[in-house]
Every structure is written in structure tokens, then in C-alpha cells.
Amino acid sequence: MRWCLLGPVEATVSGRPLAIRRPQHRGLLALLLLNANHVVSVPQIERALWGDRPPASARTQVQVCVSQLRAALRTTDAAHLLAHRAGGYRLTVAAHDLDLAEFTAAVDRARIAARHGRPAEAAGHLRAGLTLWRGPALAGAAGAFVPAAAAELTEQRLAAYEQLAEVELALGRHERLLDTLRPLLADHPLRERLVARYMLALAGSGQQEPALRLYDVTRSRLAEELGIEPCAELASAHLRVLRHEVPAAAPAVPSASPAAGHAPTGVGAPAGAGGAVVPAQLPADVAGFTGRAAPLRQLDALLPEAPAGAGTPAPVVISAIGGTAGVGKTALAVHWAHRVAHRFPDGQLYVNLRGFDLDGRAVAPGEALRDFLDSLRVPPHQVPAEESRQAALYRTLLAGRRMLILLDNARDADQVRALLPGAPGCLVVVTSRDRLVPLLVAEGARPLTLDLLSTAEARQFLGRRIGPARLATEPEAVDEIVERCARLPLALAVVGARAAVHPGFPLAALAGELRDAPDGLAAFDDADPATGVRAVLSWSYRALGAAEARLFRLLGLHPGPDVALPAAASLAGLPVSRVRPLLAGLTRAHLLAEHEPGRYTFHDLLRAYAVELCRRDDADPERAAARHRMYDHYLHSAHAADHLLDPHRLTPRVRLTPTRPDATVQEPAGHAGAMAWFTAEHRVLLAAVAQAATTGFDGHAWRLAAVVTTFLDRQGHWGDLAGAQHLALAAARRQADRTGQAQAHRGLAVAYTWLGRHDEAHRHYQRDLDLYAELDDRAGQAHTHVGISWLLARQGRHRTALEHAERALLLYRATASTVGQAKTLNNIGWLHGRLGDHHRAAACCQAALALHARNDDRRGAALTWDSLGYAHHRLGQHDRAVECYHRALDLHRELGDRYDEGEVLANLGDAHHAAGDCAAARTAWRQALEIYDELQHPDADQLRGRIAEPDRVPAGGTTRASG
Known part of the structure; x- marks a missing residue:
């Protein structure tokens, strides 16, 4: 027997169709085949054939239809396949005899082949499955259910074609794909996924202009006929065509389309996947980048001759002589990364590892791994708790991809080793003051030692900022500026900014100011070639207005890694409207960088200088007041955002004292606004917990840790949650604050439950229960019983879990x-x-x-x-x-x-x-x-x-x- 739904509904024996000609009989056959090997009740049949208003004779008509089908089957001795069972009918069908089952199996086999890196095999399965279609699904069948069922089957067919398109794009079969998709596009001109894939096939076959015209036509029709803009996938395909980013063949198998009902091959599909989002995390390219021709040639030599060349480019270590800061390691790495980003179509990852921050809070490998996994679109609940498993998942996701990974400002080899991919295709660039010898020995890294600028490069660097005419007018003054800046790019950038802001100042006067400036930073001794950097910074600092200078100093109190405008306003105790122009002035003077809109960061030398100035020029009470305003800003803003995340929470809320008068509090708009705020600030909040706990603000420390708990829990940052709660617990104990201790114990219990450390979670929940009993806080006890119940349920101990839940209910009623x-x-x-x-x-x-x-x-x-x-x-x-x-x-x-x-x-x-x-x-x-x-x-x-x-x-x- 052969049963057919993918076209005219029919049953055949040895290629000869059975006599099932009436539309209603074909409708019943289609219904039974869609529910093959399962009983379909008579009421279900009636609803399927006639909808909500079956005729009075419906049951009789069903019996007549069944009799006619049995009569047709009886001619081939197959009548026993249609049986009456439990108030309904069941049609017994072998999977290999039903075209729909064969088609579904082919699509599943294609998905598995694609997942395991066999694109050609996947394409073969899909084409074989699609040949089973003989026309419109369920043709010739009548019944109320037919239009919806046929539409669902048609959707599966189109999704399979889209999946085929993704695989064949990866194989570079653009011409063949165009022939396949052309008739489909004629029938479905506004199906955006289909249009996106057709555009990429056109571009891949060298037809960029037709691809762009197709986008313009489709966009106009979507606006006119549906009143919508192109979806993200179609817009992304358009952008790739504009950027000439459609390769002739892709090295990795793209993901299956979600519309096809199949899982992607990996989290964050490659760029060849017809518009899938890829990470592009590089900081902005360095404006006016100058010189460094030899290092750039050395970096270029790391790449294969052809973009798709085999082999793994070795990691690169960019280090400075003697660990000199400010020599331009990051600038070189970022500039070169932008130059070669097109060679890595699966994206770029970037992290500032903060290896030499003054406070010693370098980014831990696990923290960087979690951020990278988030960028690779791994949902939080799928990120393993253990760092070794996170690294294994990271390496798995990078296997078969071509990605550029920039690890900036590394402290040592141990900090970066877990961030190195384990398979060919990716290039890692590491910048550090350290020589990272273990990477050279064990990982085959190639060292690139970056020296100071040559005199000619330094002059060119300065000329790009003040103009060649001005440079040529006072050559002796230029030479003195270059010498006093020690040919250090950071110092030259600061001087260039000062000269550009004051175009009427003679360069000789600027050189004289440098000559008269104080000695170098205490952090640099006379053996350091950058010993003059402090002279440059102090000279630039003295050129600031009083308000700008005060803000620069106070920003040295911020824990980092970056600061947003409202937090800066709180540090200064000024309104946002007054602080915004001050930040702009610091940015123009190259003493601060706005690395993304509204968020500012220091170079670590500048941070060191700001800290030194703040300690020297601002009295202890003023520094303490600034910190108090800053912690108030973060605590009250996080408290407001936390409430929006869960307005009906069970956890007892943290009680706050009023803010200092000049602190700025942000109140996000709605749940989405709260999530966006926490996403932007949670690294800062964690740093603030640690800093508050070491600067005499224990109350802020444990409260900050409490209000960030919901976000960290929901995002799966359980290691960070545990770390923050340990600091909070110590802070609350120093204050002898039992409420704070209870909050911290609960946070630790939540973190340890998710991390699989159940015995420790039980201990913290029990201590939590004891503290709430001492406080006579029945609501706190109730919520702790809920937590214990949840932990026990995760362990499969449902009976004991129920006992704790019932205790919680009694307490909540009380x-x-x-x-x-x-x-x-x-x-x-x-x-x-x-x-x-x-x-x-x-x-x-x-x-x-x-x-x-x-x-x-x-x-x-x-x-x-x-x-x-x-x-x-x-x-x-x-x-x-x-x-x-x-x-x-x-x-x-x-x-x-x-x-x-x-x-x-x-x-x-x-x-x-x-x-x-x-x-x-x-x-x-x-x-x-x-x-x-x-x-x-x-x-x-x-x-x-x-x-x-x-x-x-x-x-x-x-x-x-x-x-």
C-alpha cells in the first residue's frame, strides 16, 4: 500500500490508485492518515468534516464514508487496516508507506546531518523529501479541517525549502539554488525568509544589483500591502549584500530555520546562515590611527593567503617593552582587527580583561566565558555552572567557525588560557604588559613586541590631530613635544587634543608648559621610558576648568568597569544636565572615553592619575560623601528595577534609608527597561558590592547584593551571585545585622541549589530559617520554607518538600x-x-x-x-x-x-x-x-x-x- 497526502489524497497498490473519488471520502481518508495508527472518535470526525454545525445525519454520513473506504480497501485485501475501535476508527499505516511520514523523516535526517557538519548529505535528504510532493497538499479532499491542515503542511514544505537554501548557501551552490527557489518566490513574494535566502543566492552568484533591487521591491510591497517593515532576518541579509559579505562557500553548516521546526546546528549560527545574528563586539576603530606599519605587516602575515585557507592561525601576543602602559597595544589590536574583520564571517568577540586595574579586580576567566557564551546566544539556563564545562561549551561552539577573538589587557597566561578555542578557524589576539611566555611555549603563540613610536611616527601621529601646516610651522617645538611625551601615543593624544582645542596657541608655548610640568607618575620609576607621562597628564589636567577637574578626580572613586551618566552625576553631586557637558569636555581632552552612548571609561593610566589626584586634593569627608551618593544611586536604582522584575515576589524586600540629597536615582520604565538597566549595570553593581564592603559601607554592600539577586538568578549568573552574597554576609556580620545576614544566606542557598551544591544550600537555608526565627519574622520563615521545598523537590524528595510547603502556607496565612x-x-x-x-x-x-x-x-x-x-x-x-x-x-x-x-x-x-x-x-x-x-x-x-x-x-x- 502507498498512502499519499502531499498532493492529491489517494491510496495506491503497485502504483494503481484505489477508487476513492468523492471529496468527502478523500477528506475522511486524509483525517485518518493525519492521525495514523490512532483512534479518531466519531465526534472528532464530525467536527473535522463539518465544523461546529454538523448536519443531523452526520453520524450516518460518517458510517457511509467508512463503508466506502472499506469497500475500496477490500479490493486489495486491506480492509482490515481500517478498524472500529472504542467509539471511533483507526487506520493502520506503516511509516514507510505514508508520503508525509517519509517527508518528515527526510527533514529530520537532514537536520541531524547538518548538525554533525555534513551539509551535502543534508541537502540530499531535503531534496529527496521534497520530491515526494506531487502538488498542493490534501488536493481533492473536502472537509472543514482541510484548509488549515493543508496550510500547515504547506508551511512544512516551505520551511524545508528554506532549510535547503541555508545548507546549499553554505555549500556555495548559488546557481542551483536560484533555479530551485525562483518558482517558490513567484508564489510567495512576501515570504521574508524565502526572499532573504534568494537575495543571498543572487549575491553569491555575483548578482548584487538584482539582490538589492529585490529587497527594495519587497520592502515597498510589505509597507503597501501589510503596513510593516522587513523582518530582522531580511534586513540582515540586505546588510550582508551591501557589505559584500556573502562568500562563495561557507566553512560551517548553518542552522536549520526555526520555522522548519528543527533545532539550529549551534548557538549563534554562522554568518552564512542567511542572516543569522553574529557577534560584532570590537570597540570603535581608532580615529586617525597612524604609523605602526611594521607591526601591521607582522599581523597580516598571520593570515592565510586565501580567506578560506586551512589551518589555525596561532594566537598573537602583543606586549610592550618592560610592560609599558599607554604604548598603543589596544589601539593597534583594534585597528588591525577592523582591517581583517571581513576575513572572519562568523563574528568578533572582545573583552577587556582589566589585568592591571589598580583595585586588582581583573576579569576572571569564568566571567569572560559567561559573557562570550551570552554573545554566542547560549540561554542562561544552558550555561554550565563549572568553569571547565563552560570552557568546553565555548570551544564546542567555536569549532568549525571563523571568528576573531580579541582579549585585551590580560594580566597573565592563566587569565586567557580558558578563552582560547580548541579547533581550527579562529584567530586570537591578546594584548598585555606581560610577555605571556607560557602562551608562547605551550600554545604556540607568536610574540609581537610593540615599542614606542619612532620620532617620524610620533610627528605623524601629532600631525593627524593638529594639521600638517601647523606641524611644519614650528618643527623645533614639535620635536620637544614628541620628546617630552616620550613618543608615547597616550601622552601624544592628550597633547594633541589640547592643541586642537586651542588652535591659536603657539606650539612653543605648549612645549614650555610641558617643560614646566611636575615630574612623572609615582607608579613609574626613572627606568621606564614613559616616565614623562605624568607630566603630560598633569599639564592637561591643569588646563581643565574647576568643575571638570573635580569630576575627573571623583571618577577615580568609581569601581568600574565603566560609568554611566547618572552615576557620574551622583559622584559629583550635580544634576545630570550639568554633568553631561563636563563629561563631554573630559572626552574631548582624551582624559575619558565614551565607549558606548552614555557610558564612559578610563585608560588605566588615567584612572591611576585620577585616583592619585583624588587622594591628594579631596579631603576624606568629601571622598566619603561622593562614595555615599554613588552607592545610594546604585542601591535605589537597582531596588526600583528589581521591583519591576517581580512585583509579586515572596522574598522580603530590602528596607532602604533615604538617599543623600544630591544623589541621582534612575527608575526604569517597565519590565523591559529594568532588564536593560540590569544588563548594562550588573558588572558595575558586582564591583560596587566588593568596593562598598572594603570602604566602610557595609549596609550598602549587603543591600546591593540583595537587590541584584533576582536578575543574577534569572540570568543564570549563579557564580557571581554566590560571590556577591559571600561579601554581603561578611558585611552584614560586621554590622551585626541579622536581616542582612538572612538575606545573604538565602542568596547563597539559591546560588548553591542551581550550582548543584545541595548540602551547602541546605545549610544556608537552615541558618536563614534560624535567623528569621530570632527576628520573629514569619514572612521570612515562610519564604525560606518555600526555598527548602523547592530544593527538596529538585532532589526528588517530594514528600518532605510538601511538608515544608505546607508550613510556609500556615505562616503566610498567619x-x-x-x-x-x-x-x-x-x-x-x-x-x-x-x-x-x-x-x-x-x-x-x-x-x-x-x-x-x-x-x-x-x-x-x-x-x-x-x-x-x-x-x-x-x-x-x-x-x-x-x-x-x-x-x-x-x-x-x-x-x-x-x-x-x-x-x-x-x-x-x-x-x-x-x-x-x-x-x-x-x-x-x-x-x-x-x-x-x-x-x-x-x-x-x-x-x-x-x-x-x-x-x-x-x-x-x-x-x-x-x-
Whole structure:
């Protein structure tokens, strides 16, 4: 037997079609084939064929249709394949006999081949699967379900073509791909993913102008017909065509399209993947970069002759003689990286490792790894807790890619070793004052020692900033400036900025000011060739206005790594409107750099100078007041943002004292604004916790650690969370503040739970419980019991977990906390469900829903509807379960919670499957899989297997508890 849905609906034997001619009979056959090997009830058949208004004779008509199908099958002795079972009908079909099953299997095989780096094999599977299509899906069939089912099948076909396009783009088969996609594009001119791939194929075959015209036409039609702008993928393809970034062949297999319902080959697909986002983290190129011809040639020599050359370029170490700072290591590395970035189509990663910061807080390898994994689009919940596993994941993601990795300002070899890729294709550039000999010996790095500028280069450097005419007018003064700046680029840049701001000043006068300036920085002795740098900085500093000079000094108190405008305003105790022009002035004088809009950073020599000046010129009370304003800014701003992240939290909130009068507080707009603020500031906040704990501000230290906990937890930064809470615990103990100690113990328990250190988590939760008992804080005790319950549930100890949840509920009732009661009732219901008492689970969840409605806690309600759906599912009440899951789904979509939306869709599919509605189950599962693939959900492959083999679906879903 051969069963066909991908074209006219029919059944054939040895190529001869059976006599199934009436559209309604073909409709019933299609419905049974879409639910092959599963019972389809008569009510389901009636709804499928006639919708919500079946005729009075519907049941009779169904029986007639079944009889006609059996009669056709009987001619080949196959009537037994269509059987009456449990109030419905089941059609037994072997997978290899159904064209849809073969097509789906081919697409799955292609996905696996692509994932394992076999693009040619993937393309073969996809083309074989697509040849099974003989025309429009479900042609000739009648029934209310047919249009939607046919549209879903058509979507799968188009997604497969898009997946084929990605693989063939990677193989450089542009001409063949154009022939394949051309008729599809004619039928679907506004399908943006298809247009994007066709554009890239045009550009890859040398037809850039037609590709750009196609974009312009498509953009106009989208605006006129749909009122929308091109999607990100189409816009990205347009940008790649404009930049001539479409190679003839790509070295790595691109990701499968999420629309195809298949997982990407890796997190952060290569640039050859038809518009996938790639990291581009290089700082801005150095304006007016001058000289360094020999070092640039040495760097160029590291690259292969052709862009796609084989082999791994060795890492590069750029170091300065004697560890000289300010010699231009970063400028050279960044400038060269921009020159060769096009040779690395999979992107560029950058990190300032802060190896020589005065405060000694260099970036730890694990911190840099987590930032890189985030840039490579690894969701936080997939980042391993252990640094060694993070490094292994990082190396895995870089395998087969061509990326440029710039590790700036490294302290030593140990700081960078975990950041080196392990496979060919990537180039690593490391800058450091250290010679990094272990990298030379063990990693095969090639040293490039960067000296001071030559006299000619220094003159050229200065000329680029003040103009060649002015340079030629006073050659002797220029020579003295070059000599007094020790041919050091940093010093020359500061002098050049001063001269450019005052074009009427004679250069001889500027040279004289340098001559009369104080001696060099105390941090540099007479053996250092940069000993004159302090003279340059002091001369430039003395040229500042009083307000600019004060701000420059106070910025030396900031913990780094960078400072935003409101924090700078708080340090100075001035309004933002007055500080903005002061920062602009410091930037113009090259004493500060605005490395991204509104965020400023120092060169480490400039930071050292600012710290020295602040200690010398600002009294202790003024320095303490500035720090107090700065810590108030971060604490009160983070507290406001933290509330927006979880307005219905169970955790007792940190109580704040009023801010100092001149501190600036930011209040982000909504949940998205709070996430953006924390994303920009969380490194600064961690540094502020550490600094506050060592400068006499213990109260700020533990409170800052408390208000950043939710963000760090949700983003998976559990190592950072543990580090901050250890500092907070010590600070709270110094203050003998039991509330602060309790907050820190809870934060440590949360971090250790996620890090898998369960015994330590138990100890911290128990100490937390003891402290809240001493404080007679029943709300704190309740939340600690919730935490213990969650930890026990993760260990599979559901009975004991239930006992702690029930204790929490009693305490929340005693404190009249309806938010706590609602969330805890859901947890209790969830645990009863895990213990098999589904009636009690449903009752608890119903009670939780009533309280969530009173509290207007939509996220709590969404999680509870999901729990309730699970309970009804396990009770066999599948229609009720479906209804509950839809309620949860609607709320999660309103809240924009994609992770939970995906999990509810997976559970909804399970409920449909248990009810015998296999078509609805597959629809829900595929929607869930699209989200799982988008978020790199750990259960994506399990769900994919569920779609491929629905008979193996588990009895229940994967409901989450609230906390």
C-alpha cells in the first residue's frame, strides 16, 4: 500500500490508485492518515468534516464514508487496516508507506546531518523529501479541517525549502539554488525568509544589483500591502549584500530555520546562515590611527593567503617593552582587527580583561566565558555552572567557525588560557604588559613586541590631530613635544587634543608648559621610558576648568568597569544636565572615553592619575560623601528595577534609608527597561558590592547584593551571585545585622541549589530559617520554607518538600500574605500531583487561582493554570486540561514569557494526544518546538522525538511550580 497526502489524497497498490473519488471520502481518508495508527472518535470526525454545525445525519454520513473506504480497501485485501475501535476508527499505516511520514523523516535526517557538519548529505535528504510532493497538499479532499491542515503542511514544505537554501548557501551552490527557489518566490513574494535566502543566492552568484533591487521591491510591497517593515532576518541579509559579505562557500553548516521546526546546528549560527545574528563586539576603530606599519605587516602575515585557507592561525601576543602602559597595544589590536574583520564571517568577540586595574579586580576567566557564551546566544539556563564545562561549551561552539577573538589587557597566561578555542578557524589576539611566555611555549603563540613610536611616527601621529601646516610651522617645538611625551601615543593624544582645542596657541608655548610640568607618575620609576607621562597628564589636567577637574578626580572613586551618566552625576553631586557637558569636555581632552552612548571609561593610566589626584586634593569627608551618593544611586536604582522584575515576589524586600540629597536615582520604565538597566549595570553593581564592603559601607554592600539577586538568578549568573552574597554576609556580620545576614544566606542557598551544591544550600537555608526565627519574622520563615521545598523537590524528595510547603502556607496565612498563600498553594498542588493525588492537586490550584485573581498576579495565575491542566490531564479529564493549558498560554503570551509559553504548548500537545486528537497535538508540539529551538531549550530533542514517535508520549506534562 502507498498512502499519499502531499498532493492529491489517494491510496495506491503497485502504483494503481484505489477508487476513492468523492471529496468527502478523500477528506475522511486524509483525517485518518493525519492521525495514523490512532483512534479518531466519531465526534472528532464530525467536527473535522463539518465544523461546529454538523448536519443531523452526520453520524450516518460518517458510517457511509467508512463503508466506502472499506469497500475500496477490500479490493486489495486491506480492509482490515481500517478498524472500529472504542467509539471511533483507526487506520493502520506503516511509516514507510505514508508520503508525509517519509517527508518528515527526510527533514529530520537532514537536520541531524547538518548538525554533525555534513551539509551535502543534508541537502540530499531535503531534496529527496521534497520530491515526494506531487502538488498542493490534501488536493481533492473536502472537509472543514482541510484548509488549515493543508496550510500547515504547506508551511512544512516551505520551511524545508528554506532549510535547503541555508545548507546549499553554505555549500556555495548559488546557481542551483536560484533555479530551485525562483518558482517558490513567484508564489510567495512576501515570504521574508524565502526572499532573504534568494537575495543571498543572487549575491553569491555575483548578482548584487538584482539582490538589492529585490529587497527594495519587497520592502515597498510589505509597507503597501501589510503596513510593516522587513523582518530582522531580511534586513540582515540586505546588510550582508551591501557589505559584500556573502562568500562563495561557507566553512560551517548553518542552522536549520526555526520555522522548519528543527533545532539550529549551534548557538549563534554562522554568518552564512542567511542572516543569522553574529557577534560584532570590537570597540570603535581608532580615529586617525597612524604609523605602526611594521607591526601591521607582522599581523597580516598571520593570515592565510586565501580567506578560506586551512589551518589555525596561532594566537598573537602583543606586549610592550618592560610592560609599558599607554604604548598603543589596544589601539593597534583594534585597528588591525577592523582591517581583517571581513576575513572572519562568523563574528568578533572582545573583552577587556582589566589585568592591571589598580583595585586588582581583573576579569576572571569564568566571567569572560559567561559573557562570550551570552554573545554566542547560549540561554542562561544552558550555561554550565563549572568553569571547565563552560570552557568546553565555548570551544564546542567555536569549532568549525571563523571568528576573531580579541582579549585585551590580560594580566597573565592563566587569565586567557580558558578563552582560547580548541579547533581550527579562529584567530586570537591578546594584548598585555606581560610577555605571556607560557602562551608562547605551550600554545604556540607568536610574540609581537610593540615599542614606542619612532620620532617620524610620533610627528605623524601629532600631525593627524593638529594639521600638517601647523606641524611644519614650528618643527623645533614639535620635536620637544614628541620628546617630552616620550613618543608615547597616550601622552601624544592628550597633547594633541589640547592643541586642537586651542588652535591659536603657539606650539612653543605648549612645549614650555610641558617643560614646566611636575615630574612623572609615582607608579613609574626613572627606568621606564614613559616616565614623562605624568607630566603630560598633569599639564592637561591643569588646563581643565574647576568643575571638570573635580569630576575627573571623583571618577577615580568609581569601581568600574565603566560609568554611566547618572552615576557620574551622583559622584559629583550635580544634576545630570550639568554633568553631561563636563563629561563631554573630559572626552574631548582624551582624559575619558565614551565607549558606548552614555557610558564612559578610563585608560588605566588615567584612572591611576585620577585616583592619585583624588587622594591628594579631596579631603576624606568629601571622598566619603561622593562614595555615599554613588552607592545610594546604585542601591535605589537597582531596588526600583528589581521591583519591576517581580512585583509579586515572596522574598522580603530590602528596607532602604533615604538617599543623600544630591544623589541621582534612575527608575526604569517597565519590565523591559529594568532588564536593560540590569544588563548594562550588573558588572558595575558586582564591583560596587566588593568596593562598598572594603570602604566602610557595609549596609550598602549587603543591600546591593540583595537587590541584584533576582536578575543574577534569572540570568543564570549563579557564580557571581554566590560571590556577591559571600561579601554581603561578611558585611552584614560586621554590622551585626541579622536581616542582612538572612538575606545573604538565602542568596547563597539559591546560588548553591542551581550550582548543584545541595548540602551547602541546605545549610544556608537552615541558618536563614534560624535567623528569621530570632527576628520573629514569619514572612521570612515562610519564604525560606518555600526555598527548602523547592530544593527538596529538585532532589526528588517530594514528600518532605510538601511538608515544608505546607508550613510556609500556615505562616503566610498567619501574616495575611495573599500573594504568599497563592503561590504556595500552587506549589502544594504541584507537589500533590507529583505524589499522585491529582484531585487534591486540582483543589489546591483552584484555591490558588482565586487568590491570584484578587492579587492581579498574572504570572502566578499562568503557572497555576498550567499546574491545574496537569492535574486534569492525569485525571483523564482531557478537555478540561486543554482548556486550562489555553488559559495559561494566553497569560504567558500577554506577559511575553516565551520560555513558559513553550512548556505550556508542549503540555497542551500531550493533552491533545491523550484525548486522541493527534493533529492538534502535533500542531501544539511544533509550535512548542519552534520556541524551544529559539531558546535552545534543553528538552528540544525530547520534544522532537515526541513529534516523530507520538506513541511514546509520556502520560503527563512538565508543569513548573511557582516560587
